[in-house]
Amino acid sequence: MSVPFLDLKRQFASIKDEAMPEIEKVFESCAYIGGSYVKNFEGEVEQYLNVSHAIGCSSGTAALILALRACGVKPGDEVITTPFTFFATAESIASIGAIPVFVDVKADDYTIDETLIEAAITDKTKAIMPVHIFGACCEMDTINAIAKKHGLRVIEDCAQAIGAEYKGKKAGTLGDVGCFSFYPTKNLGGCGDGGMVTTNDDDLAVILNSFREHGAGKNGANALELLEGQKVEIKTKEQATELYDPYKYFNFLIGYNSRLDAVQAAVLSIKLRHLDEYNKARAHVAERYFAGLDKRLIRPSYNTDQKCCWHQFVVRSQHKEELCAFLSENGVGSGSFYPVPLHQQKAFTEKNCKNPNASLPVAEQISAESVCLPIFPEITEAQVDEVIAAVNRFYGEKA
Numbered sequence: 001m002s003v004p005f006l007d008l009k010r011q012f013a014s015i016k017d018e019a020m021p022e023i024e025k026v027f028e029s030c031a032y033i034g035g036s037y038v039k040n041f042e043g044e045v046e047q048y049l050n051v052s053h054a055i056g057c058s059s060g061t062a063a064l065i066l067a068l069r070a071c072g073v074k075p076g077d078e079v080i081t082t083p084f085t086f087f088a089t090a091e092s093i094a095s096i097g098a099i100p101v102f103v104d105v106k107a108d109d110y111t112i113d114e115t116l117i118e119a120a121i122t123d124k125t126k127a128i129m130p131v132h133i134f135g136a137c138c139e140m141d142t143i144n145a146i147a148k149k150h151g152l153r154v155i156e157d158c159a160q161a162i163g164a165e166y167k168g169k170k171a172g173t174l175g176d177v178g179c180f181s182f183y184p185t186k187n188l189g190g191c192g193d194g195g196m197v198t199t200n201d202d203d204l205a206v207i208l209n210s211f212r213e214h215g216a217g218k219n220g221a222n223a224l225e226l227l228e229g230q231k232v233e234i235k236t237k238e239q240a241t242e243l244y245d246p247y248k249y250f251n252f253l254i255g256y257n258s259r260l261d262a263v264q265a266a267v268l269s270i271k272l273r274h275l276d277e278y279n280k281a282r283a284h285v286a287e288r289y290f291a292g293l294d295k296r297l298i299r300p301s302y303n304t305d306q307k308c309c310w311h312q313f314v315v316r317s318q319h320k321e322e323l324c325a326f327l328s329e330n331g332v333g334s335g336s337f338y339p340v341p342l343h344q345q346k347a348f349t350e351k352n353c354k355n356p357n358a359s360l361p362v363a364e365q366i367s368a369e370s371v372c373l374p375i376f377p378e379i380t381e382a383q384v385d386e387v388i389a390a391v392n393r394f395y396g397e398k399a
């Protein structure tokens with residue numbers, strides 16, 4: 001039996017009857033961007049996460065950029081983050097002219113090592129961007145305390161962590177802004193690109209809303225006042241009705257076209273109803289791997305504050321290449337996240353970050369050893385058996 005690394009077709013088959021009529025309704029409404037599907041989905045996420053504002057946007061990368069801008073990060077400012085993450089984390093920082101500062105990670109749960117953050121703070125530091133990697137939350141109490149002490153913003157990269165918890169609170173509600181991705185392979189995946197920013201701060205919500213849509217409209221005017229203290233009144237205010245926003249074609253800030261579309265929102269709304277079930281199924285697979293895999297594989301370990309949502313199941317092996325090749329020969333898909341830590345990526349080795357080619361030994365070691373095994377809600381028990389048997393056969397032959 002072969003076991004794919006991921007099988008999105010099975011998830012589509014399981015929601016097809018719910019999703020297709022909703023997609024048809026979006027087409028019939030012709031309200032493709034924004035509109036009631038997006039509004040409803042935003043409300044559902046607010047409820048799910050227990051957060052005041054959830055604002056849909058065009059991708060996880062866009063969410064990070066919106067969050068950085070809303071937090072007042074400017075060109076030349078430094079933002080502390082992890083080198084062991086997907087490229088978009090640090091790319092978002094560099095793309096607005098700010099400077100990523102890489103701090104090493106912990107070997108047990110692969111998240112940023114909070115004990116190293118304070119030493120990396122300078123008078124240019126503006127924010128910390130912890131990444132809840134593979135679905136495990138960072139040590140947020142310590143990170144928030146450091147941020148408070150130094151007057152920094154905390155932007156959570158939750159792209160892999162929807163449904164994950166830290167001390168009973170959901171990822172995305174733990175810092176100033178949470179940034180989610182609905183890339184199709186994520187725990188809550190759309191049928192295209194999509195993202196979301198979340199916050200409990202009403203002012204940040206206004207600014208995020210305005211940057212998402214060209215710094216225009218009433219949100220743009222209010223955001224300008226919040227960010228720069230400038231108050232602007234549009235003279236035609238008396239013409240305002242529910243349908244006509246006199247501010248609409250007035251732009252107050254340089255923002256983006258970074259909106260969520262209605263087809264994504266319709267599909268994501270349906271999948272959100274199943275998210276806890278999906279995450280539970282992932283946790284079950286992780287439990288089976290913990291129980292069954294050869295003990296020579298180094299597994300992640302999480303403390304009781306962390307409730308992982310198992311975006312990936314990532315173990316470490318000194319025989320990474322050989323093991324992945326063996327699994328492939330035996331019909332089992334595997335991955336390697338992330339083979340190159342960000343401080344060693346070409347885009348960051350000469351410029352674009354504070355510490356190119358720094359020595360970040362834990363991230364480097366994990367990158368050299370990480371093997372990701374198949375974990376998705378629809379994987380069958382027999383397929384999990386097959387993965388465990390194949391890994392253990394490999395280690396059996398090593399003995």
Ligand SMILES: Cc1ncc(COP(=O)(O)O)c(C=O)c1O
Pocket residue numbers: 059060061062085086088089131157159160180181182183193194195
């Ligand atoms: C940790 C992390 N940050 C950011 C992103 C960017 O999200 P997107 O692909 O939706 O732009 C991703 C996902 O791909 C991710 O895994």
